[in-house]
Amino acid sequence: MGFINNLIDKMFLEDVNPEAFAPKVYEVAGLPIKSTVITTWVIMAILAIFAWLSTRNLKEKPKALSLQNFAEFIVDSIQGLVDSAMGSGKQKYVPYIGTLILFLAFANLIGIVPGRDLFNLYTPTADLNTTFALALITFIAVHVSGIRAKGIGGYIKDYFEPMPFLVPLNIIGAIADPVSLSFRLFGNMLGGVVIMGLLYSVVGILIPGIASLYFDVFAGVLQAFIFTMLTMTYIATEVD
Amino acid sequence: MDGLSLIKAASAIGAGLAMIAGIGAGIGQGYAAGKGAEAVGKQPEAQGDIVRTMLLGAAVAETTGIYGLVIALILLFANPLFG
Numbered sequence: 001m002g003f004i005n006n007l008i009d010k011m012f013l014e015d016v017n018p019e020a021f022a023p024k025v026y027e028v029a030g031l032p033i034k035s036t037v038i039t040t041w042v043i044m045a046i047l048a049i050f051a052w053l054s055t056r057n058l059k060e061k062p063k064a065l066s067l068q069n070f071a072e073f074i075v076d077s078i079q080g081l082v083d084s085a086m087g088s089g090k091q092k093y094v095p096y097i098g099t100l101i102l103f104l105a106f107a108n109l110i111g112i113v114p115g116r117d118l119f120n121l122y123t124p125t126a127d128l129n130t131t132f133a134l135a136l137i138t139f140i141a142v143h144v145s146g147i148r149a150k151g152i153g154g155y156i157k158d159y160f161e162p163m164p165f166l167v168p169l170n171i172i173g174a175i176a177d178p179v180s181l182s183f184r185l186f187g188n189m190l191g192g193v194v195i196m197g198l199l200y201s202v203v204g205i206l207i208p209g210i211a212s213l214y215f216d217v218f219a220g221v222l223q224a225f226i227f228t229m230l231t232m233t234y235i236a237t238e239v240d
Numbered sequence: 241m242d243g244l245s246l247i248k249a250a251s252a253i254g255a256g257l258a259m260i261a262g263i264g265a266g267i268g269q270g271y272a273a274g275k276g277a278e279a280v281g282k283q284p285e286a287q288g289d290i291v292r293t294m295l296l297g298a299a300v301a302e303t304t305g306i307y308g309l310v311i312a313l314i315l316l317f318a319n320p321l322f323g
Contacts, residue, residue: 180303183303183306183307183310184299184302184303184306186310187306187307187309187310188302188306190310190313191306191309191313194313194317222295222299223299225295226295226296226299229292229296230296230300233296
């Protein structure tokens with residue numbers, strides 16, 4: 001046992017403290033507020049300020065490298081994504097899908113902002129509350145657009161397909177969608193946060209930076225994309 | 241050995257066992273990537289669509305592995321058995 005204790009002493013610069021991976025909890029008027037909520041507000045502020053700045057003086061022909069040009073590029077690519085993933089005539093879902101992908105991209109990438117101890121920024125999507133709320137919005141969007149597209153009778157009839165006794169399975173399948181959506185994003189981001197926290201306490205320089213490219217940047221962007229793609233797929237299959 | 245250390249030891253072993261779930265995710269992702277490479281070889285002009293579909297399938301295949309990871313993290317950092 002002495003050898004293992006020595007190894008652990010050598011490996012970790014300081015004691016591994018599970019609290020280091022947990023969001024900080026503030027007290028506001030007697031209510032606990034996690035730092036994930038504050039980070040969510042910061043991201044909302046960034047996106048709102050960007051939207052305000054880029055649409056302030058709308059021009060017919062914006063200059064190259066202007067903010068309006070960049071915003072138009074983002075809107076254009078989201079419209080193209082919705083067109084290719086959901087089929088034509090689904091442009092009314094562009095605002096929701098665009099909001100989702102922009103918010104998730106910022107939320108998943110905020111972990112690489114330095115000075116986490118200073119600002120207490122914490123990846124909001126590494127909290128089951130955030131991801132489950134997003135998945136619940138998707139769930140409601142899927143079923144409301146399903147009822148709108150097929151009518152309430154057609155919507156209920158779909159649960160009796162292909163055979164009537166499969167109703168319980170169909171209902172469980174419908175409920176499993178938001179659960180798997182939220183747990184996928186939550187597990188990926190929390191895994192990234194925990195692994196990066198452990199790595200930072202083992203080695204101080206270089207290696208965490210390289211690992212961060214995979215666990216924060218690659219996994220974050222991929223999971224934001226996956227969440228929106230699955231949302232679009234669920235809505236498209238429910239509507240068609 | 242008192243009860244608490246027994247629970248701690250069993251939780252650590254359980255966290256390791258939960259990560260066996262990674263095998264299934266690995267097989268699924270490897271299969272998706274292999275099929276994706278095959279499809280690009282057949283139709284190089286459709287590479288963008290193929291990569292997008294492959295990433296989606298790989299992420300869905302990853303889900304079960306992520307469930308295992310969540311269980312392992314709960315056992316290690318938020319164990320409900322410690323009371």
